[in-house]
Every structure is written in C-alpha cells, then in structure tokens.
Amino acid sequence: MPSSDSPPAGCTPPTLTPSPFARHPNVPPAATANPQPAPSPQTTSKRPVAATANYLPETSYSALPDIHKQLVDQDAVVILEKPPITEDTLTELFSGSTLALDMKNDIYSTYRLQPPPHLNEMKVTVVCPATEKHLKKYQRQESYLVEETAEDYSSITLPYIESQSFSLQWVYNILEKKAEAEKIVYVDPDPDVGFVLLPDLKWNQKQVDDLYLIAIVHQKGIRSIRGLTAEHLPLLKNVFQKGKEAIMEKYGLPASKLRVYLHYQPSYYHLHVHFTMLGYEAPGCGVERAHLLGDVIQNLQSNPDYYKSHTLSFPLRAEDGLLTKFREAGKI
Secondary structure, three states: OOOOOOOOOOOOOOOOOOOOOOOOOOOOOOOOOOEOOOOOOOOOOOOOOOEEEEEOOOOOOOOOOEEEEEEOOEEEEEEEEOOOOOHHHHHHHHHHOEEEEEEEEOOEEEEEEEOOHHHOOOEEEEEOOOOHHHHHHOOOOOEEEEEEOHHHHHHHHHHHHHHOOOOOHHHHHHHOOOOOHHHOOEEEOOOOOOEEEEEOOOOOOOOOOOOEEEEEEOOOOOOOHHHOOHHHHHHHHHHHHHHHHHHHHHHOOOHHHEEEEEEOOOOOOOOEEEEEEOOOOOOOOOOOOEEEHHHHHHHHHHOOOHHHHOOEEEEEEOOOHHHHHHHHOOOO
C-alpha cells in the first residue's frame, strides 16, 4: 500500500494505550438511538509503552492526532485514524449504541455517541524507524507557496533532490512483486508504458467513498512531471486509460467519478499517478499541488517540453530543506 511515507521494514509496531481523548464517530441528524447517560471515559493498559509521546497536529484527513513515539532507541510516527462509517453498520450502530444529550434547541440537538466496541475500530499506521523527514512531515508548520522557474529547477531543486538519500527500494519491491503483491489491483508488465496499480496506504478498502489507488510506472528515471516530455505520452495515456478501466472493472466506478492526478512536488521521486474518488478530499488534491493527468497530457501535446520550460508553483513547509535552498537563493 504505497503512500507518501511508506514505512521501512524492521520495526515492530508499538502496543497502544487506549486514550480518553479518542473521539466518537459523527452522529447523523437522523439517529434514532435512545439518549442515555454516557459512560465516563476510562483508560486501561495491558503493556504501557515505555517512551515519550508527542502529540502532533491534527490534519483534515485524520480523525485523531498523529503521535510520535520514541521507542527505546528508535523514532516512530504512529497515525491513528477513525475509518468512515459505512452503510452496512448504520443499523447496528443506531441500535447498539448509547447517546448522551449535549444540547437541544428547537429542532436541533447534538449528542455524544458510544458505539459497541467492535464498531469502534481504529486504523493505526506506523512509520518505524522514522527519519527526520518523516517526523517533520507530521509536525505543525507554516507553508509557503514557491514559484519555480525552469532555471530554478535546474539550479536549486534538481541539485537538492540529487543530494538527498531518498530510498526507492520499497517502490522497486512493489514493482518486482517482492512486497504487497497480494494487494495489486492491476499490472501492465510493459517496461516502457506499463505500471502497477494498487491501493494507497491511506485507504482501508472497506468502502469506495474514499477510494485511493496509486499507479507506479515501471519506467525508472522519471522523478516528477518536470521530467516529462512528449516522448512519455504513450506511457501517460496508457496509465490514464487502463487505470480507469481496471477501477471500473473491480470497483464499478466510471471515469467520471475519478480524480486522476500527479503531485508536484511528489512525496517520492519515482513517477506515480493518484486515482481517488472525486468526492473524497484526499490529502494533496488541492490546486497548489495536484496536476490532473488529463491536463498534463494535453499540455504535452501542445508543447512537447511544457514541463521543462514553464514555471510551476507548489507548497513547501517551513522546515523543508528545499525551502531553505530557495531562501538562500533569494527566491523567497
């Protein structure tokens, strides 16, 4: 399940202590469960983690704060998320939960809901050992919009990328089916225009409302859209067409329900394409970072060197090393 911070191997996930600060799922206005006093929150621990924990900022796509835990001599990022409520659990959720009234005003009322334990599942993602880049990624930081000219890319961005040790071994493991082979949705083995399509780490695959898949191309050496030219149009068109067909066949979603795009800057420098449900506000789908694949194809058809010559804007966080390089060059 690729993601912007797919975890390196070799770290045992920590045992988590239940927290009294965990929130309950959103209760639809039509909930019919009988309001009852809410049980007081309790915390229990079978094996407490002997470590420090820093609560990192909540994001728009995570239901709980991320936690950075220092496990003995290793850093780790532990991400806690509440999966979306699905239709098949609504009946049991309403009948088997308790409600505590918070406020009532005319036709409006709000409650706190305590669901049955088996419906209160949480998704836990662990990045361990976590690098300094991982830790900074989940810390609250200001963001700055950078306008990168073609010259800036050659003199600032590219040298910075080449100076960093961004490991792509986990990507190659997926392409070679050495890891996550059972999760692959579709494979086109062609070395020039082929790709592997599989669920992103952020999607639990229990509902299509937040569908998120990644197409990773077999062709190596293309770091980002900056490296694309008209020569890559067959590759891009193949990913665009066959990716949509594979999703239609497996999940029943037509192309009109999909958002297909590339990130710039990407989270890892091997060309990959994001496929998400159109109604899902996936992280990084904003106009300042996402480039629709259909638009990328049209731009390259109009100008073979479009992405090698045009100015591109993208956000960088305050502690990003690339932002430091742009500041040193007097560009910000």
